Amino acid sequence: MSDLKFSKEHEWVRLEGDIATVGISHFAQEQLGDVVFVELPDVGKQVVKDGDAAVVESVKAASEVYAPVSGEIVEVNGELEDDPELVNKSPTGEGWFMKIRLSDASELDGMMDEAAYNDFAASQG
Amino acid sequence: MVPFAGYEMPVQYSPGILAEHNHTRAKASIFDVSHMGQVALRGDDPAAALETLVPGDIAGLAGGRMRYTMFTNETGGILDDLMVTNVGDYLFLVVNAACKDDDIAHLRAGLPGGTEFDVLENRSLIALQGPAAANVLARHAPGADIMPFMSAQPFEIDGSRLAVTRSGYTGEDGYEISIPSADAVRITEILLADDDVELAGLGARDSLRLEAGLCLYGHDIDKTTTPVEAGLTWSIGKRRRAGGGFPGAEIIQRQIADGTTRKRVGILPDGKAPAREGTQITDAHGGVIGVVTSGGFGPTAGGPVAMGYVDSDYATKETPVNLVVRDKPRPGRIAAMPFVPNRYYRGQE
Numbered sequence: 001m002s003d004l005k006f007s008k009e010h011e012w013v014r015l016e017g018d019i020a021t022v023g024i025s026h027f028a029q030e031q032l033g034d035v036v037f038v039e040l041p042d043v044g045k046q047v048v049k050d051g052d053a054a055v056v057e058s059v060k061a062a063s064e065v066y067a068p069v070s071g072e073i074v075e076v077n078g079e080l081e082d083d084p085e086l087v088n089k090s091p092t093g094e095g096w097f098m099k100i101r102l103s104d105a106s107e108l109d110g111m112m113d114e115a116a117y118n119d120f121a122a123s124q125g
Numbered sequence: 126m127v128p129f130a131g132y133e134m135p136v137q138y139s140p141g142i143l144a145e146h147n148h149t150r151a152k153a154s155i156f157d158v159s160h161m162g163q164v165a166l167r168g169d170d171p172a173a174a175l176e177t178l179v180p181g182d183i184a185g186l187a188g189g190r191m192r193y194t195m196f197t198n199e200t201g202g203i204l205d206d207l208m209v210t211n212v213g214d215y216l217f218l219v220v221n222a223a224c225k226d227d228d229i230a231h232l233r234a235g236l237p238g239g240t241e242f243d244v245l246e247n248r249s250l251i252a253l254q255g256p257a258a259a260n261v262l263a264r265h266a267p268g269a270d271i272m273p274f275m276s277a278q279p280f281e282i283d284g285s286r287l288a289v290t291r292s293g294y295t296g297e298d299g300y301e302i303s304i305p306s307a308d309a310v311r312i313t314e315i316l317l318a319d320d321d322v323e324l325a326g327l328g329a330r331d332s333l334r335l336e337a338g339l340c341l342y343g344h345d346i347d348k349t350t351t352p353v354e355a356g357l358t359w360s361i362g363k364r365r366r367a368g369g370g371f372p373g374a375e376i377i378q379r380q381i382a383d384g385t386t387r388k389r390v391g392i393l394p395d396g397k398a399p400a401r402e403g404t405q406i407t408d409a410h411g412g413v414i415g416v417v418t419s420g421g422f423g424p425t426a427g428g429p430v431a432m433g434y435v436d437s438d439y440a441t442k443e444t445p446v447n448l449v450v451r452d453k454p455r456p457g458r459i460a461a462m463p464f465v466p467n468r469y470y471r472g473q474e
Contacts, residue, residue, distance in 0.1 A: 033328075034143035036422035037397045037429070039451070055451065057399055059142040059422050060328060081397070 004092060005108055006117035007068040009050070012092055013111065015102075020069050023096040024056065024087065027121040032058040035087040040076040040098060047073060047100060049107050054097050056087065065097060069107045075099040127327075130222035132160040135326040142328035146424045149295055149333055150465075153255030154325035155313060162225035163248050163303060164232070166216040168240035175209065175216060178235050180352060180371045182362025186211040191275050191290055193360050196231060201351040201373030201380070204231060206342055210277045210290060217277070217288065219250070219301070221342045249309035254299035254333075256468065257321040262289070262300055265315060269300070274469040285312055294330060296337025296467045335430060336423045338391060338462025344402060345389060345418045345432060353380035354434065356389045388440040391462035392417065392431040392448070398455055399429040400448040406435055407447045407454055414439050414446065426464045435459070 004012045010028035014021045029035065037057040047053045047067035054065040076098045080086060087095040102108075112120060126133045135157065137145060148154055168174060172183040181194025191210035195203045205224035210217040220228045225244075232242055253262060263270035266280035269289060277290040285308035293299040304312050316322055331341070340346045346355045351373070358381055365371065366381055394400050399421050406415035420431030431448070439446060442461055447454035 033137065033141050037399060039398060057422070059146075059332060059424070060136075062399070062401065084397075 002092070002114050004114055005068075005111035006114065006120075007066070007111055008120065009066045009068070010121070011065060011068040013068050013108065015108065018102045018105070019074065020071070020100045020102055020108075021096050022053070022068060022098050022100060024065060024091055025117070025121065026091050027124070029088050029091045029095070032056060032060070032063060034059045035084045038080040038084050038087065038097065040080065041073045043073050043076060045073045047071065067100065068111065069100055069102055069104070071100040071103040073098055074101050129327075130160055130225070132222065134160065135324075137326040137328045138324050140323065142326070142332065143424050145323065145325035145329035146332050148323050149255045149297060149325055149329060150425050151255070152321040152323075153253060153257040153261055153299070153319075154323055154329070155316060156252040156254065156325050156327075156330050157249075157313070158252050158301070158330075159249040159306075159309065160222035161250050162218075162220040162222060162228065163245040163250060164218040164220065164229070165243045165245060166218060166232075166240065167214070167242070171216045171240055172211070174236050174240040176365070176370065177237060178231065178371065179207075179209075180361040180365050180374070180377060181209065182365050183209055183211075183216070185362060185364065188213050189277050191277055191292060195346070195352055195357070195360070196228065197352070197371055197373045197377070198348060199372050201353075201376035202348040203342070203346045203350055203352060203355070204228070204348060206340065206346060208290070208292065212277065212288070217303075223343060245303075247306050249304050249306045250301060251304065251309070251313055252293050252295075252299060252301045253316060253322070254293045254295040254297045256298060258297070258299040259470065261316060261319045261322055264319070271472070272470075273472040274298075282312055283308075283315060287312065291470060294337075294339055295333035296339070296463055296465055297333070298468050298470045332421060332424060335419050335421060335432070336426055336463060336465040337467060338432065338464065340389075341419055350389075350434070351377055351380060351385070353377055354385045354387055354389060384437060386437055387415065387434045388437050389418070389432060389434055390440050391460040391464060392420070392433060392446065392457050393460040393464075394429040394431065394448055394455060394457040396455060397428060398450050400431045400450055400455070400457065404431070404433075405449040406433060407449055408439065409445070409447070411447075411454065417448065423464055430464045431457075432462065
């Protein structure tokens with residue numbers, strides 16, 4: 001079992017201290033298909049839970065990535081600029097999107113663990 | 126699978142759009158395009174009859190040759206684009222699936238007496254596209270490899286009589302093969318057994334045709350765009366330009382002589398962000414000068430590519446423009462099409 005938490009919008013969060021690393025799930029990248037462009041927020045931007053945070057574009061379409069938690073963007077994954085396909089290859093590893101300094105840790109409570117998310121994703125497929 | 130015009134259509138197979146696109150450019154792919162309408166036009170003079178509805182030079186089409194043209198309306202707009210082949214004793218038309226019913230009603234209402242048409246409901250259509258297509262098909266249909274681009278020839282494979290044209294919608298060499306539907310799966314499997322051939326879906330078909338600079342009906346051309354605005358004047362033969370005699374001829378002739386206020390152009394976004402259909406095109410001061418009608422990522426071009434309409438003042442190659450993606454103007458420039466060079470087979474030198 002991983003230490004990841006998942007949202008219903010198919011984002012994942014990994015918490016270290018008060019910094020949440022955020023990306024999209026394996027299921028999400030599979031649904032999107034080949035990712036060709038990722039638009040990341042500016043560092044320093046404040047995001048709110050369930051608000052727009054990033055955009056991921058596959059060959060097929062552009063999709064919003066929502067902030068699963070509220071806080072300040074402290075870092076973004078610059079590697080995705082040159083290698084957007086990292087999102088397909090390693091969605092929960094090298095394909096991470098951004099790091100958010102949490103403003104309200106209790107927001108994580110409503111998120112799913114991996115087992116619950118896998119059940120949820122299976123029902124969406 | 127997605128529903129489209131009453132058909133269940135494969136957008137992609139398991140390799141995915143990118144892999145299918147690249148395979149088509151590297152080797153060969155089969156696309157199931159059986160949703161396209163296939164129509165036979167017969168009569169005393171089907172070419173003269175069809176010329177009352179299209180601006181293409183159909184009378185000048187030699188036996189075994191084909192041509193791209195369009196049904197126009199009274200304002201010069203495009204009702205559908207189609208391929209017309211002179212099979213010999215009749216004309217063979219391939220029209221768009223979504224327009225099929227309207228086209229048939231249009232033919233019924235518009236064709237002069239003495240002309241009959243059959244909708245070939247019992248035929249399927251596959252496209253075999255890519256640099257390996259000629260060798261693959263010639264293994265089963267000897268001689269198919271020396272057919273010139275935009276020619277047609279009947280072949281028989283495994284007892285099935287096929288109408289083969291050297292044409293396509295990818296910018297690559299290749300064929301469209303009309304097959305009696307009862308044999309379609311068997312013939313497709315025979316071709317698919319070749320190591321060089323894979324299946325490809327509508328997603329790859331769209332990215333391939335976009336890189337090839339080819340129009341998609343309902344997006345890049347429609348009832349409100351004329352062939353002249355769409356950059357398709359090349360498809361209107363000299364005799365037809367002079368003589369008219371097709372719907373909207375006056376407007377189209379005037380546009381050929383005087384130019385148009387907008388033109389279809391290729392657009393290359395500077396960065397990596399795709400500019401998709403509906404993206405506004407603006408000038409340096411934020412004034413709207415046009416709109417993207419097709420856009421996405423071009424796997425072979427290696428970045429985003431788009432086409433759309435802009436005011437003719439901005440239609441010159443290399444003109445800088447802005448593409449408003451997610452409310453943010455992003456730089457790009459007008460570019461020549463195709464984005465990837467065509468590789469049609471023009472015959473042996």
